[in-house]
Amino acid sequence: MPLRTTKPQRAERIFQVLEELYPETPIPLDHDSPYTLLIAVLLSAQCTDERVNQVTPILFEKANTPQDMIKLSVDEIEAIVKPCGLAPRKSKAIFNLSKILLDKYEGQVPANMEALEALPGVGHKTASVVLSQAFGQQTFPVDTHIHRLAYRWNLSVAKSVEQTEYDLKRLFPEDSWSKLHLQMIFFGREYCPAKKHNPYECPICSKYGRKTMFSEYDKKQKKLKRKAKS
Numbered sequence: 761m762p763l764r765t766t767k768p769q770r771a772e773r774i775f776q777v778l779e780e781l782y783p784e785t786p787i788p789l790d791h792d793s794p795y796t797l798l799i800a801v802l803l804s805a806q807c808t809d810e811r812v813n814q815v816t817p818i819l820f821e822k823a824n825t826p827q828d829m830i831k832l833s834v835d836e837i838e839a840i841v842k843p844c845g846l847a848p849r850k851s852k853a854i855f856n857l858s859k860i861l862l863d864k865y866e867g868q869v870p871a872n873m874e875a876l877e878a879l880p881g882v883g884h885k886t887a888s889v890v891l892s893q894a895f896g897q898q899t900f901p902v903d904t905h906i907h908r909l910a911y912r913w914n915l916s917v918a919k920s921v922e923q924t925e926y927d928l929k930r931l932f933p934e935d936s937w938s939k940l941h942l943q944m945i946f947f948g949r950e951y952c953p954a955k956k957h958n959p960y961e962c963p964i965c966s967k968y969g970r971k972t973m974f975s976e977y978d979k980k981q982k983k984l985k986r987k988a989k990s
Contacts, residue, residue, distance in 0.1 A: 762969050767915065770968045771931040774913055777964055778943040785942035787893050790816060794869035794894035795861070796824055798876075799854055801886045807844040815843050826858035826867045853881025871895040885921070892938040900929050900937040905948045912952065912959075914970050 765773065788809040791797035796816070803812045819840045823829040829837070838851035857879040861867055869890065870876060876887035888901035902910075902925040910916040916927035932940055951962050959965040959973045 762914075762965075762971060762974075763967050765968065768931065770913065771915060774915075774964055774968060775932060775936065775940065778940065778947060781963070782943045782946050785939050785946070787942070788945070789813065789893075791894075793824070794871075794890065795826060796820055797894045798857075798869050798882070798886075798890050799829075801889045802853060802857075802881050803841055803844045803850055805850070805886075806846060812844060815841055826861040829858040830855060830862065850881060853879075856880040857882065869894065871897070892941065896938075898934050898937045899941075900925055900932075901941050902928065905954070906941065906944050908954060909944055909948055909952055912965055912970055912973055913968050 787797075789797065789800040789804060790813045791800050799819070800812055800816050803815065819837070822836075822840070823832055832855070834851050834855045837854055838847045841847050841850055841854070844850065860879060861869065865875075871891065871894075873884075873887050873891060876882050876890060877884060882890075885901045885903055888899040891897040892899040892901065902921045904921065906928075907916075907918070907921045907924045910918070910924050910928055915931060916924045918924040918927055928940075929937065947964070952965060957965075957977075959969050959977055962969065965973065
């Protein structure tokens, strides 16, 4: 069962576990410029990184700059990015943001949160990832997966990813934010998935997890046993 700790103690110990497990944090999305990273992150919405990395080489072979991207039609872009899902919306966003980059920023991706968030298809999380991974700025992108982990680990009770981001930034040193974002993603995939998660076996949940998580898990297991016997 979880250890008795204060929230700052929990955060520090969780950070230590993540540092031990993931001392290196390679960027999951393949890219070779801020622009190709921006496009890859946009495509990753409701899509796996693995699928995005299968699709982007095809797209970037045809267009890996805003100048080349606007030479393609929206329909051509949509046909390529279709496997990533939400293709009509994503293809329009890719075309339109490429045009804006040329019109307003001389074809360069701005290293500015406000400017990035103003681009079509670019929300706060996407902008945060680009600033972190393309420009080396310390940001803490929070998606639904990190939001789930923060709740499971008793680090936040926030109802929104925005509030969770605020809570996590208060708990961890600023110079750790960008790396910690990736460490949490890697940990979630390997040990703390959304479904079929056993908190007793999880390296972090087993020590620092929310107590209700264990009671809910126990109830589910008892229910499954009863079904198996009937």
